[in-house]
Amino acid sequence: MEKEGKTKSLAQIAADDIIKLIKDNNMEPGQRLENEYELAKRLNVGRGTIREAIRSLVSRNILEVRRGAGTFVSYKNGIPEDPLGLAFEGSDESLALDMMDVRLMLEPEIAALACVNATKEQIKNMMNVCDKVEKLIKENKPYRQEDALFHQMVAECSGNTVVKKLIPVITSSVQLNIGVTRDRYKDDTIIQHRNIAEAIVERDIYKAKYSMITHLNILRNGILENK
Amino acid sequence: MEKEGKTKSLAQIAADDIIKLIKDNNMEPGQRLENEYELAKRLNVGRGTIREAIRSLVSRNILEVRRGAGTFVSYKNGIPEDPLGLAFEGSDESLALDMMDVRLMLEPEIAALACVNATKEQIKNMMNVCDKVEKLIKENKPYRQEDALFHQMVAECSGNTVVKKLIPVITSSVQLNIGVTRDRYKDDTIIQHRNIAEAIVERDIYKAKYSMITHLNILRNGILENK
Numbered sequence: 001m002e003k004e005g006k007t008k009s010l011a012q013i014a015a016d017d018i019i020k021l022i023k024d025n026n027m028e029p030g031q032r033l034e035n036e037y038e039l040a041k042r043l044n045v046g047r048g049t050i051r052e053a054i055r056s057l058v059s060r061n062i063l064e065v066r067r068g069a070g071t072f073v074s075y076k077n078g079i080p081e082d083p084l085g086l087a088f089e090g091s092d093e094s095l096a097l098d099m100m101d102v103r104l105m106l107e108p109e110i111a112a113l114a115c116v117n118a119t120k121e122q123i124k125n126m127m128n129v130c131d132k133v134e135k136l137i138k139e140n141k142p143y144r145q146e147d148a149l150f151h152q153m154v155a156e157c158s159g160n161t162v163v164k165k166l167i168p169v170i171t172s173s174v175q176l177n178i179g180v181t182r183d184r185y186k187d188d189t190i191i192q193h194r195n196i197a198e199a200i201v202e203r204d205i206y207k208a209k210y211s212m213i214t215h216l217n218i219l220r221n222g223i224l225e226n227k
Numbered sequence: 228m229e230k231e232g233k234t235k236s237l238a239q240i241a242a243d244d245i246i247k248l249i250k251d252n253n254m255e256p257g258q259r260l261e262n263e264y265e266l267a268k269r270l271n272v273g274r275g276t277i278r279e280a281i282r283s284l285v286s287r288n289i290l291e292v293r294r295g296a297g298t299f300v301s302y303k304n305g306i307p308e309d310p311l312g313l314a315f316e317g318s319d320e321s322l323a324l325d326m327m328d329v330r331l332m333l334e335p336e337i338a339a340l341a342c343v344n345a346t347k348e349q350i351k352n353m354m355n356v357c358d359k360v361e362k363l364i365k366e367n368k369p370y371r372q373e374d375a376l377f378h379q380m381v382a383e384c385s386g387n388t389v390v391k392k393l394i395p396v397i398t399s400s401v402q403l404n405i406g407v408t409r410d411r412y413k414d415d416t417i418i419q420h421r422n423i424a425e426a427i428v429e430r431d432i433y434k435a436k437y438s439m440i441t442h443l444n445i446l447r448n449g450i451l452e453n454k
Contacts, residue, residue, distance in 0.1 A: 059286035060308065078312035081287065084392040085305035098389040105336045106329070113328075162325040162397075165311040170389075 010045060011052035017043050018053060019062065022073055029075040033063070036071075083169045093226065100220045103170060107151065107216060110158045110167070111208035114200045117159035123201060126153035130197045137186045150193055154212075157200055188218050237272060241280035244270050246289065249300055256302040260290070310396045320453065327447045330397060334378065334443060337385045337394070338435035341427045344386035350428055353380040357424045364413045377420055381439075384427055415445050 061076035192215035199208035288303035363370035419442030426435035
């Protein structure tokens with residue numbers, strides 16, 4: 001909203017141009033940009049403007065600067081720290097419950113959508129992560145990161161770009177804010193992840209949806225018990 | 228995830244301390260912080276560290292610096308620009324549809340939740356905004372901002388903190404990315420907003436939910452026709 005009517009500074013325009021450059025050239029995270037001098041020449045602005053534009057893109061997690069090596073497309077994909085601005089919000093336990101309720105609004109629908117839209121390639125990737133989570137749990141190793149990745153893979157399968165961006169925001173906010181132990185839910189996690197994955201393979205939207213509800217509701221009950 | 232195991236710099240610790248200071252003192256947007264010298268003394272760190280901490284909090288939209296006047300709690304409430312990192316994503320039209328699908332996953336449930344949790348004060352605020360949108364539409368004035376505010380008010384009524392943070396993220400991303408005209412939906416907007424508001428007053432969760440679905444689906448059909 002606030003954007004409407006505001007005039008942009010030279011550095012903001014240059015920042016937009018750099019984003020366009022990255023998009024147009026399909027640059028991937030980790031790829032190096034031209035140096036300041038070349039960018040300034042290409043975008044027809046001063047080097048001070050380029051430096052300011054780069055600084056703002058770094059703070060937006062779109063670029064990263066490695067000293068002596070140059071400026072690179074960031075692996076953070078432009079997703080900011082604390083994207084929901086939860087830094088000021090209440091207790092961790094009540095936030096965890098609110099977050100789980102949001103996941104319960106979104107993820108069952110996402111799983112259903114995945115049954116319709118998943119490509120073979122996406123299904124293969126999801127299956128690999130599903131196997132990996134199971135292996136880690138059985139070996140009694142930490143599996144949180146891969147668990148989050150599984151949910152991310154289901155979101156990728158949905159084919160909805162916004163969902164794809166939203167799920168890591170939600171899972172990262174959860175991990176930022178809570179330390180609810182999931183150790184009690186290891187066996188359930190294996191079973192429900194497997195059910196969700198199978199449902200997507202079988203294009204069975206109700207199996208996908210209700211398996212996701214079952215999975216998340218078990219975790220939700222865990223949060224309620226810890227409160 | 229990435230946070231785990233990383234050691235924080237002095238400036239990051241100072242930034243966390245400043246956030247804690249704001250929370251503990253219930254400071255509101257627009258309130259002025261102590262100056263650098265006082266903050267450095269209070270947090271027992273150097274002024275260079277404080278300056279770096281403030282810079283990082285400014286880039287996170289938690290603080291704002293007004294030259295000559297001091298450092299203030301930002302009205303942006305720590306919500307970043309482009310919080311979903313959509314800068315790199317596809318065409319505006321397909322993003323608009325994906326965003327609407329996410330709204331359809333969330334907002335009907337939020338409206339239902341509002342029927343259970345809304346306080347009298349929240350209902351009053353929502354009603355005021357509902358009246359304002361209607362007035363603006365009837366006077367043929369721009370009403371986008373107040374329209375978004377109405378949805379924000381319903382989210383406030385839900386009592387879910389994450390939802391409250393998520394809705395402005397979604398509505399601001401939409402406005403960032405699309406210019407789908409809503410002029411054709413003015414009369415529908417008046418009717419459906421009114422239905423949603425009434426449902427929350429009457430604590431009728433199905434009226435709330437299905438009125439929200441009707442409202443958003445009309446807008447969704449508009450996007451489909453524009454594609």
